[in-house]
Amino acid sequence: MDFFAPVINGFGVVLEPTNLLYCLIGVVIGMLIGVLPGLGPAATIAILLPLTYGVEPVTAIIMLAGIFYGAQYGGTITSVLLRLPGEASSVVTVFDGYALARQGKAGTALGIAALGSFFGGTVAIIGLTLLAPVVAGFALDFGPPEYTALAMLGILLVATVSNGSKLKSIIAASLGLLLATVGRDTFTGESRFTFDNLSLADGLDFVPIAMGIFGLGEILYNLEERHNKVQAPAKVANVWPSRKDLKESSGAIGRGSLLGFFLGILPGGGATIASLAAYAMEKKRSKTPERFGRGAVEGVAAPESANNAAATSSFIPLLTLGIPANATMAIIFGALLIQGVTPGPQLVQNDPELFWGVVNSMYIGNILLLIMSIPLVGVFVKILRVRAAILAPITVLITVIGVYTINNSIFDIWLVIVFGILGYLMKKFGFEPGPLVLAFVLGSLLEENLRRSLLLFGGDPAGFVGRPISSVLLLVFAAVMLLPLLQKAFKKARASAPATTARHDEKERV
Amino acid sequence: MISPSHEAVTPGGSPKEAAAAGSGSPLEVPAAVEPLTAEQLATEWDEERPPHAGVLANVAAAVAAAALGAAGLAMSLAMGLGTPEKPEPGMWPFLVSLVMVVMSVALLLFGRKKLDAEAFSSSSWLVVAGVGTLVGFVTVVGIAGFEIPSLLLTFVWLRFLGKETWRMSILLSFIVTAAFYVIFVVALSVPIPHLF
Numbered sequence: 001m002d003f004f005a006p007v008i009n010g011f012g013v014v015l016e017p018t019n020l021l022y023c024l025i026g027v028v029i030g031m032l033i034g035v036l037p038g039l040g041p042a043a044t045i046a047i048l049l050p051l052t053y054g055v056e057p058v059t060a061i062i063m064l065a066g067i068f069y070g071a072q073y074g075g076t077i078t079s080v081l082l083r084l085p086g087e088a089s090s091v092v093t094v095f096d097g098y099a100l101a102r103q104g105k106a107g108t109a110l111g112i113a114a115l116g117s118f119f120g121g122t123v124a125i126i127g128l129t130l131l132a133p134v135v136a137g138f139a140l141d142f143g144p145p146e147y148t149a150l151a152m153l154g155i156l157l158v159a160t161v162s163n164g165s166k167l168k169s170i171i172a173a174s175l176g177l178l179l180a181t182v183g184r185d186t187f188t189g190e191s192r193f194t195f196d197n198l199s200l201a202d203g204l205d206f207v208p209i210a211m212g213i214f215g216l217g218e219i220l221y222n223l224e225e226r227h228n229k230v231q232a233p234a235k236v237a238n239v240w241p242s243r244k245d246l247k248e249s250s251g252a253i254g255r256g257s258l259l260g261f262f263l264g265i266l267p268g269g270g271a272t273i274a275s276l277a278a279y280a281m282e283k284k285r286s287k288t289p290e291r292f293g294r295g296a297v298e299g300v301a302a303p304e305s306a307n308n309a310a311a312t313s314s315f316i317p318l319l320t321l322g323i324p325a326n327a328t329m330a331i332i333f334g335a336l337l338i339q340g341v342t343p344g345p346q347l348v349q350n351d352p353e354l355f356w357g358v359v360n361s362m363y364i365g366n367i368l369l370l371i372m373s374i375p376l377v378g379v380f381v382k383i384l385r386v387r388a389a390i391l392a393p394i395t396v397l398i399t400v401i402g403v404y405t406i407n408n409s410i411f412d413i414w415l416v417i418v419f420g421i422l423g424y425l426m427k428k429f430g431f432e433p434g435p436l437v438l439a440f441v442l443g444s445l446l447e448e449n450l451r452r453s454l455l456l457f458g459g460d461p462a463g464f465v466g467r468p469i470s471s472v473l474l475l476v477f478a479a480v481m482l483l484p485l486l487q488k489a490f491k492k493a494r495a496s497a498p499a500t501t502a503r504h505d506e507k508e509r510v
Numbered sequence: 511m512i513s514p515s516h517e518a519v520t521p522g523g524s525p526k527e528a529a530a531a532g533s534g535s536p537l538e539v540p541a542a543v544e545p546l547t548a549e550q551l552a553t554e555w556d557e558e559r560p561p562h563a564g565v566l567a568n569v570a571a572a573v574a575a576a577a578l579g580a581a582g583l584a585m586s587l588a589m590g591l592g593t594p595e596k597p598e599p600g601m602w603p604f605l606v607s608l609v610m611v612v613m614s615v616a617l618l619l620f621g622r623k624k625l626d627a628e629a630f631s632s633s634s635w636l637v638v639a640g641v642g643t644l645v646g647f648v649t650v651v652g653i654a655g656f657e658i659p660s661l662l663l664t665f666v667w668l669r670f671l672g673k674e675t676w677r678m679s680i681l682l683s684f685i686v687t688a689a690f691y692v693i694f695v696v697a698l699s700v701p702i703p704h705l706f
Contacts, residue, residue: 164626165617165621165624165626167613167616167617167620167621168571168617168621168626170609170613171575171610171613171614171617174579174606174607174609174610174613175575175578175610177606178582178603178606178607178610181602181603181606185599187597187599188598188599190589190599192589192599192600192603193585193603216644219640220637220640220641221637223636223637223640223671224631224633224634224636224637225633387672387674388672389667389668389671389672389673389674390668390672390674390682392667392671392672393663393664393667393668393672393683393686394664394686396640396644396663396667397660397663397664397686397690400644400647400648401656401660401690401694401700401702404651404702405694405700405701405702408701408702410648410651410652413647413648413651414648417641417644417645417648420641420644421641424637427628428563428627428628428630429563429567429568429570429571429627429628430568430571430624430626430627430628431571447602450602451597451602454594454595454597455595458595459593459594459595459596460594460595461594
């Protein structure tokens with residue numbers, strides 16, 4: 001029972017009233033921001049980072065995780081009812097969800113999506129429970145060279161898999177790495193890029209950067225490009241799916257959950273890609289693919305199960321390897337560092353209460369979300385009427401006052417504003433903010449491990465190739481680098497082929 | 511039952527109609543339904559977005575990034591590079607800046623035709639105004655406390671940036687400021703500068 005004892009103890013942690021309360025707060029916030037177009041989970045988590053200072057690490061991460069997977073549930077509602085995806089991961093749900101809504105079956109779509117999300121989430125938690133300790137065990141004897149290769153691969157994958165221009169994403173990532181070097185060099189103690197400014201001497205903090213680039217940048221961007229005021233439908237009836245709908249979609253839910261789980265683990269993967277892939281797979285498998293886009297229940301069930309499963313399983317690389325798989329995970333990584341917890345292979349062993357507490361809280365969170373998405377869905381539909389214009393000043397004040405409270409520092413507010421402007425400009429010029437923040441988070445870890453590895457190898461970079469795991473990781477790195485060039489050649493060969501179904505122009509909301 | 515509001519939908523037909531129109535091409539019957547819906551949606555979302563900024567924006571972005579990278583290179587060199595086994599502080603920033611410069615040049619040469627930058631429009635001034643209120647907020651907050659700056663910021667954002675009514679803006683800005691006061695000063699006793 002060695003394996004299960006800490007898992008069971010984790011439930012003890014979750015059931016503490018404070019943790020239950022924060023789990024509830026997290027999933028409600030997640031659901032809300034999922035419903036409200038504009039702020040995505042990464043921006044919300046960034047803005048709420050100051051809130052986590054006063055609480056235990058487990059409690060903080062339980063809440064932040066709740067926001068993340070809660071947003072996957074909430075994003076469905078606007079996709080189905082308004083044809084506006086609340087989150088990027090709900091874009092494909094629009095196709096069949098909105099078609100169903102027009103046939104008067106919005107309730108069915110929402111009900112099936114909620115059930116699918118719940119099933120996908122639960123499958124992924126169980127997978128996480130079984131797989132995470134194995135991965136962590138495997139990674140226990142990773143040394144500096146392996147971490148160097150892994151961090152580089154992680155950054156590259158997030159940069160290249162994001163839907164923006166790859167070149168721009170890599171530029172953003174290198175800017176993040178550069179920002180991470182500001183301050184004292186840990187090896188020599190010399191100051192770098194501080195411009196003799198005392199406030200920069202200890203380096204840039206993660207929180208003002210995340211709050212600026214994701215939070216304020218997003219708010220400023222929305223200020224300019226506000227969705228037209230949408231009129232929310234009055235009410236949704238009959239969310240309980242019928243037996244026939246269940247039968248039709250059960251296969252899709254199962255397949256979507258599995259696919260989502262595996263895509264979520266991959267760095268750079270995550271909820272958006274999982275939902276796209278699940279939809280494409282379901283359509284391909286179907287005997288009647290022409291129904292898709294005209295209100296096929298499977299077209300809602302598969303992507304919604306997949307995005308939730310992926311949201312959950314993307315915690316695996318973070319909690320077991322210490323490598324965040326996407327922008328939101330990068331922020332949760334930063335939140336853990338603030339709390340003095342370094343995510344990595346040792347986490348499962350050294351801090352089982354945190355690890356299993358967070359994992360098991362997801363069961364509770366998913367049950368809460370299921371309740372909110374089926375019996376209480378009407379409440380959230382009403383929230384659709386809150387105008388973005390009213391929310392904007394409130395979120396701005398939360399951001400600037402929130403960042404001040406961390407160090408009681410006006411300088412930090414200035415930093416948020418500067419990075420907010422940078423985040424806004426990046427979005428305008430087509431640069432994804434995710435790779436920058438991810439690279440910033442991993443920057444010092446990457447540099448430290450690179451320098452340690454070089455010490456280990458006596459200054460010979462060829463040493464990386466000499467170790468099996470790091471050489472495989474670097475091989476994958478090279479493959480990912482070269483892939484776009486190969487793709488380009490491939491595309492030229494079949495230039496006449498139309499755009500894939502997966503193509504969509506919705507900007508990734510972070 | 512649900513009544514999808516038609517104001518929310520950009521004119522251009524429902525996905526059903528579009529799909530029906532699309533099935534006219536006999537060659538790709540299975541594929542005809544869905545891509546049309548997707549494309550129709552994409553166009554609809556495109557219409558909501560400001561127009562592309564064109565090639566020049568990418569050139570500007572690439573030049574700015576290259577300049578930043580070049581500055582990084584120069585400063586890293588000044589810090590000293592050292593050797594791989596005994597690196598000086600400048601080694602790592604040098605490598606990173608190098609990647610940045612190379613990628614920026616690549617963007618300039620090969621990537622500038624990708625039209626993913628958005629043009630600034632007249633509503634971009636809203637962002638400038640928003641940043642202006644924030645700068646004002648930070649300048650004043652240390653001296654005057656957060657209440658009056660918050661009140662003014664909320665009001666400006668509601669009335670002028672959000673186009674809410676005068677009544678709504680005045681009412682809400684008082685409510686929001688009061689709520690922040692109660693939460694941060696009374697309940698959490700956060701040491702934020704305050705008047706009262």
